[in-house]
Amino acid sequence: MSIPEKEGTSDLSPGTLGLGRASFEGSNLERETPGKAYLDSNELIINMGPQHPATHGVLRVILKLDGEKVLGTECVIGYLHRGVEKIAENRTYTMFNPYVDRMDYCAAVSNGLGYCEAVEKLMNVEAPPRAQYIRVILTELNRIASHQLWLGTHALDIGAMTPLFYTFRDREEILKIFERYCGARLTTHAFRIGGCQYETYAGFEKDVKNFLTFVAPKIDEYETLLTTNRIWLERTKNVGVISAADAIALGVTGPVLRASGVQWDLRKAQPYANYSRFDFEIPIGTNGDTYDRYLVRMMEMRQSLRIIEQAVDAIPEGPIMGKVPKVIKPPVGEIYHSIEAPKGELGYFIVSDGSTQPYRLRVRPPSFVNLQALDVMVRGLLVADVVAVIGTIDIVLGEVDR
Amino acid sequence: MVEKYKSRYGSGLDAQTYLGQNYLQVDRSLIPDILRRLREEEQFDYCVDITAVHYPKREKQFDVVWILYSFPRNERVRVKTQIADGASIESSVSIWPTSNWLEREVYDMFGICFDGHPDLKRILLPDGWKGFPLRKDYGILQQDQEWVQINLGIESGQ
Numbered sequence: 314m315s316i317p318e319k320e321g322t323s324d325l326s327p328g329t330l331g332l333g334r335a336s337f338e339g340s341n342l343e344r345e346t347p348g349k350a351y352l353d354s355n356e357l358i359i360n361m362g363p364q365h366p367a368t369h370g371v372l373r374v375i376l377k378l379d380g381e382k383v384l385g386t387e388c389v390i391g392y393l394h395r396g397v398e399k400i401a402e403n404r405t406y407t408m409f410n411p412y413v414d415r416m417d418y419c420a421a422v423s424n425g426l427g428y429c430e431a432v433e434k435l436m437n438v439e440a441p442p443r444a445q446y447i448r449v450i451l452t453e454l455n456r457i458a459s460h461q462l463w464l465g466t467h468a469l470d471i472g473a474m475t476p477l478f479y480t481f482r483d484r485e486e487i488l489k490i491f492e493r494y495c496g497a498r499l500t501t502h503a504f505r506i507g508g509c510q511y512e513t514y515a516g517f518e519k520d521v522k523n524f525l526t527f528v529a530p531k532i533d534e535y536e537t538l539l540t541t542n543r544i545w546l547e548r549t550k551n552v553g554v555i556s557a558a559d560a561i562a563l564g565v566t567g568p569v570l571r572a573s574g575v576q577w578d579l580r581k582a583q584p585y586a587n588y589s590r591f592d593f594e595i596p597i598g599t600n601g602d603t604y605d606r607y608l609v610r611m612m613e614m615r616q617s618l619r620i621i622e623q624a625v626d627a628i629p630e631g632p633i634m635g636k637v638p639k640v641i642k643p644p645v646g647e648i649y650h651s652i653e654a655p656k657g658e659l660g661y662f663i664v665s666d667g668s669t670q671p672y673r674l675r676v677r678p679p680s681f682v683n684l685q686a687l688d689v690m691v692r693g694l695l696v697a698d699v700v701a702v703i704g705t706i707d708i709v710l711g712e713v714d715r
Numbered sequence: 716m717v718e719k720y721k722s723r724y725g726s727g728l729d730a731q732t733y734l735g736q737n738y739l740q741v742d743r744s745l746i747p748d749i750l751r752r753l754r755e756e757e758q759f760d761y762c763v764d765i766t767a768v769h770y771p772k773r774e775k776q777f778d779v780v781w782i783l784y785s786f787p788r789n790e791r792v793r794v795k796t797q798i799a800d801g802a803s804i805e806s807s808v809s810i811w812p813t814s815n816w817l818e819r820e821v822y823d824m825f826g827i828c829f830d831g832h833p834d835l836k837r838i839l840l841p842d843g844w845k846g847f848p849l850r851k852d853y854g855i856l857q858q859d860q861e862w863v864q865i866n867l868g869i870e871s872g873q
Contacts, residue, residue, distance in 0.1 A: 390838065390839065391837075391838060391839035391840060391841070394839045394840065396848060396855075398824075398849060399848055399849060399853075399855055400855070402855075403855045434734060435734070437734070561760055561761055561786065562760075562811060562812050562813065563812050563813045564761060564762055564763065564811065564813030564817075565813075575786070577786065582789055583789070646733050646734065647733065648733075648734055648736065649736060649763075649764075649782055649791070649793065651763070658763065660763060660764060660782070662764065662766060662780070662782065664768055672768070673768045673769075673849075675764065675766040677763060677764040677782070681816065682813060682816070682817070685813060685815065685816045714839060715839075
């Protein structure tokens with residue numbers, strides 16, 4: 314009697330479910346992780362991705378597991394590599410501008426701001442005040458949109474489906490403003506070197522103000538769903554902890570760094586655009602876990618609303634383009650300029666040889682560097698937590714791979 | 716800070732400022748020492764980026780650039796050095812763990828090797844790829860045809 318039972322249960326063993334080592338016969342997994350001993354029969358290697366709903370794009374993570382426990386990870390990236398930096402060397406400064414929107418496509422406006430400001434700095438020109446205000450409003454709207462997209466997908470990964478509908482419903486209002494402003498919703502190409510692409514449309518200020526009154530209670534609504542939700546707490550508290558020292562050593566920036574208790578935001582530390590005019594705070598966490606990163610981003614959305622509120626009332630009259638020549642030809646030299654993108658420090662290092670094309674353009678992507686911390690954050694956790702941690706770092710693979 | 720290092724290293728180090736940004740032009744042999752001192756004595760605790768620039772007409776073809784930031788000082792500095800094609804340079808993973816992927820990307824794109832890197836292999840391109848795309852002699856349409864034909868089963872990636 315007992316023998317058939319055993320056979321019955323063995324049907325549910327990992328091997329027959331396609332999760333065991335046997336299913337990797339012929340794959341090159343073990344060859345690809347040389348110098349590491351995978352000999353213990355309790356340990357197994359699982360391949361997460363590249364096509365996996367919770368990897369937010371095409372990310373492949375090789376997990377080394379002991380039962381459900383993660384012993385180590387290795388990220389395999391590059392599936393979306395388009396050679397953005399090579400393209401930059403073969404395009405003029407103006408022609409390259411729309412390409413930066415395609416890196417972090419959830420925060421295209423931020424990418425454009427960083428690029429335009431870097432080239433402006435190299436040419437020693439400045440955008441006029443009106444353009445600066447429009448830039449700040451659009452960038453902060455984009456930060457809220459990016460955080461909303463993050464919240465919806467991150468909560469969905471963890472198993473809460475409702476926030477996705479809430480956040481996408483409200484993010485739509487931001488995208489509508491973008492669409493009315495420049496015709497595009499995601500890859501906006503909103504700014505030009507020296508100012509803004511377009512003058513604001515009639516009713517822009519009214520739309521932005523309406524959005525502010527509309528979205529403030531919605532953010533509270535997201536919080537009623539999650540902040541004290543017991544399942545959410547169980548899944549995020551003390552998950553993916555990273556200390557401030559580790560985060561700095563690993564070059565992690567953005568909300569992930571701030572959730573570990575480091576009060577550092579480039580908008581305050583090295584103000585760019587006209588952020589020094591606005592009154593806002595830098596929210597920080599204490600534990601550096603997934604829950605704190607959630608709280609930090611929620612508070613950041615509210616701070617962004619504060620900035621927009623101050624900016625929209627103060628937009629000055631005037632031109633939207635500074636005095637830039639038709640053909641952009643920065644003098645010989647090099648510049649590194651970085652901004653606080655929704656995901657962290659987004660930097661551009663541009664070397665000019667005095668021609669119309671960059672001699673070398675390097676993008677310092679926040680997602681790429683932050684993703685490196687995944688291994689430190691998931692060691693010792695369970696497989697299901699890996700999904701939570703990938704979500705909480707807030708990566709966009711378009712930016713990781715460029 | 717600059718004066719101190721200039722008197723210590725003499726002609727091996729040159730400090731300049733361009734558009735308000737400081738950079739140190741350093742001899743290749745002094746790199747590991749200077750990077751470590753910047754980390755330990757000058758509190759440059761955050762390695763923002765490591766990258767390279769290719770100048771094919773120069774004798775030492777590559778500029779390797781470290782962009783560093785100090786949280787306590789709220790200050791940035793760039794360290795640059797020149798190295799020849801085929802020469803390698805000491806890895807800084809033991810100074811800043813974040814250098815790991817950044818150095819792998821420099822290797823992937825330029826073919827510059829970092830001595831003492833724990834796992835130096837390609838990061839964005841596939842392992843078997845031939846050529847280093849961000850070198851100036853690598854055309855924008857150029858691909859590793861052999862890799863494309865074997866792995867993707869198509870005649871050409873173009």
